[in-house]
Amino acid sequence: KNEVEQSPQNLTAQEGEFITINCSYSVGISALHWLQQHPGGGIVSLFMLSSGKKKHGRLIATINIQEKHSSLHITASHPRDSAVYICAVIIGTASKLTFGTGTRLQVTL
Amino acid sequence: DAGVIQSPRHEVTEMGQEVTLRCKPISGHDYLFWYRQTMMRGLELLIYFNNNVPIDDSGMPEDRFSAKMPNASFSTLKIQPSEPRDSAVYFCASSFTGHGGELFFGEGSRLTVL
Numbered sequence: 001k002n003e004v005e006q007s008p009q010n011l012t013a014q015e016g017e018f019i020t021i022n023c024s025y026s027v028g029i030s031a032l033h034w035l036q037q038h039p040g041g042g043i044v045s046l047f048m049l050s051s052g053k054k055k056h057g058r059l060i061a062t063i064n065i066q067e068k069h070s071s072l073h074i075t076a077s078h079p080r081d082s083a084v085y086i087c088a089v090i091i092g093t094a095s096k097l098t099f100g101t102g103t104r105l106q107v108t109l
Numbered sequence: 110d111a112g113v114i115q116s117p118r119h120e121v122t123e124m125g126q127e128v129t130l131r132c133k134p135i136s137g138h139d140y141l142f143w144y145r146q147t148m149m150r151g152l153e154l155l156i157y158f159n160n161n162v163p164i165d166d167s168g169m170p171e172d173r174f175s176a177k178m179p180n181a182s183f184s185t186l187k188i189q190p191s192e193p194r195d196s197a198v199y200f201c202a203s204s205f206t207g208h209g210g211e212l213f214f215g216e217g218s219r220l221t222v223l
Contacts, residue, residue, distance in 0.1 A: 030209070031208070031209055035212075041198060041217050041219075042217070043202075043214040043217075045212045045213065048209070086151075086152065088152070090208050090209065095164065095165060095208055096165065096168070097154055099151050099152040099153070100151075102151065
């Protein structure tokens, strides 16, 4: 079993829909990253969080350390949000990132 | 700042050849990371440097892989000899504060070993 699980693996939504992508992990972590990988392959860091909630534009990330769970929400989704969203965790005090397998999001008109 | 710069963007080579991937981190970033992405295994950390010193290379798959950072503005990842299973996209990233801070990724180098 992977230490980091994402769901769903694939998601199709219509423009304007509210989207939630989930990330669960099985070990203690010190922080969690959400990354976005566009169809062209480039990777962009969206959030790094260790507690609570962060918001940037239409994106909201939350984390519940006790429940070992994080969510990434996209409000008023748009076709340009189509990408793979990757959750990655820093396990304990280690300096390594352990990655989830990603959620492929397709937003249609 | 131009961001993290990687070269080449694409490389096609034959099995047994030496491959060198290059990375220029963002100026002032103390940490540099090399990752590999494949369909089967997703993203994996290969090695990272802090202030040009390799800190953790436990992700390097085998002795055929080596990485250097001779100065703060340049790093290389070398594969010698290359094998078809090394085909992947190799990303370089840099940051101010390691994995505990925002990561800035290069565009990646897509390697195909025939």
